[in-house]
Amino acid sequence: MTFKLAIWDMDGTIVDSRDVIRTAMCRAFEACGLPEPHYDDLRKTIGLGLEEVCQTLAPDYHDIPGLSLAYKEAFVLRRQEEDFKEPLYDGAMETLERLANDNWLIAMATGKSHRGIRAIFEMHPLEQYFDTIWCADDGPGKPHPFMVEQAMNALGADAHQSLIIGDAIHDIAMGRNAGIHTIGVSWGFGEASELEAVGAHEIHHDFASLNAGLDQFAFASSEK
Numbered sequence: 503m504t505f506k507l508a509i510w511d512m513d514g515t516i517v518d519s520r521d522v523i524r525t526a527m528c529r530a531f532e533a534c535g536l537p538e539p540h541y542d543d544l545r546k547t548i549g550l551g552l553e554e555v556c557q558t559l560a561p562d563y564h565d566i567p568g569l570s571l572a573y574k575e576a577f578v579l580r581r582q583e584e585d586f587k588e589p590l591y592d593g594a595m596e597t598l599e600r601l602a603n604d605n606w607l608i609a610m611a612t613g614k615s616h617r618g619i620r621a622i623f624e625m626h627p628l629e630q631y632f633d634t635i636w637c638a639d640d641g642p643g644k645p646h647p648f649m650v651e652q653a654m655n656a657l658g659a660d661a662h663q664s665l666i667i668g669d670a671i672h673d674i675a676m677g678r679n680a681g682i683h684t685i686g687v688s689w690g691f692g693e694a695s696e697l698e699a700v701g702a703h704e705i706h707h708d709f710a711s712l713n714a715g716l717d718q719f720a721f722a723s724s725e726k
Contacts, residue, residue, distance in 0.1 A: 506723050507659040508601055508716065509650055509682075511668035512612040513548060514690025516594045517622055521587065522580050523548065527559070529580075530572035536560055545691040549613045549672035551643040581621065590626055591689060593709025598631040601716065609653035610635040611666065611676065613643060633657055645675030650682060665719055667712070668692075671700045685715060 513519040528538045539559045547555040556569045563569060580586060601608055610632050612619065616639050623629040634656040636649040643649075654664055666677035669690025677684035678701050686697030686705040694705050706712040 505607075505659065505663050506605075506720050507607040507609060507654065507657055507664040509609040509611050509653050509664060509666040509677075510598075511549065511666070511670065511673045512610060512614055512619070512622065514669035514692070515667060515673075515687055516590060516598075516628070517626070518589050518591055518690075520545075520691070522577060525580050526573055526577040527555075529576040530569060531560070533572045533576070534563070534565070534569050536563060536569075546671070546696075548691040549644045549668070549670040551613060551638045552615075554643065577618075588622070588625060590628075591709070593712075595626070595628065597709050597713055597716075598628065600713065602631050604720070606716075606720075607633050607657045607659060609633060609657065610637070611644075611649035611653060611673075612636075613638050613672075615639050644670075644672035645679055647676055647680035650676055650680035654680075654682075663723060665716075669697075671696050674700045674702045683719060685712065687712060 510516060513523065524541055524544060527544055531538055543559060547558050552570045552573060553566055556566050560569060598608065608631050614637050616637055619635060619637055634653050636652050641648045650666060661681045665683035665685055666673060667685045667687060668674060669687050670692045674684045674686055674697055684701065684703050686692065686702035688694040688705060688707045697705050704715050706715055
C-alpha cells in the first residue's frame with residue numbers, strides 16, 4: 503500500500519462559505535462603525551487567523567479584538583437565519599469518500615476555530631473522513647507551516663508523501679513553507695492567477711480534474 507496524505511483546507515475548498523463570511527464581516531464592520539470592507543480585499547485574507555484578517559482589513563481601527571468578537575457574533579447569528587446556507591461544493595464529499603476508500607490518510611488544516619469546525623460537522627457528515635484536524639486554535643496560523651507539520655507528525659507522513667488542497671494563497675504558501683506538494687482549486691476565494699503566482703504546483707477548476715491530479719500523485723508516489 504502506498505502511503506499518501508491529503509491535507510485539506512475547509513472554507514472555499516470543501517464548503518462554500520463565501521456568503522456567511524462576507525455577510526458576517528460586513529455586519530461586524532457596521533456594528534463597529536466602520537465602512538463595509540470590499541469583497542476583493544476580504545477574499546484575499548481568507549485562511550488567515552481572525553484577528554489578522556481584521557487587522558488587515560481595518561489597519562487603523564483601535565479595537566481589533568472587539569472587531570473580531572463582533573464578527574464571531576455576526577457569524578453565529580447568520581447561521582441562525584432561515585435563509586442560511588453553507589453548502590458543500592459538488593463533488594467534495596464524493597472525493598473525500600474515494601480517497602478514504604483508496605487508503606489515503608486525510609487531514610484538515612483550516613483557519614476556522616474548533617467551534618466553527620464542529621458547526622460544519624453538524625451540517626454535513628464529514629468528520630468520518632478526517633484522521634487528524636488542525637485549526638487556528640492550535641498554534642501559528644497560515645502561512646506558517648505549523649498545521650501541515652502537525653498533521654504529518656500525527657499520521658507519520660513524510661513531506662514527499664503529502665499534499666495540500668486549498669483555494670487561497672495562504673494555503674499554497676503554507677504548503678510551500680512545509681515543503682509539500684501544493685494543489686490550488688479555483689472555485690473558492692482565490693483566483694487561479696493568484697494561486698499560480700504564489701507557487702501552486704498544479705491548479706484545478708473542478709473536482710473531476712482534481713481527482714485526476716490526486717491519482718497522478720498517488721501513482722508517482724508508488725514509483726518512489
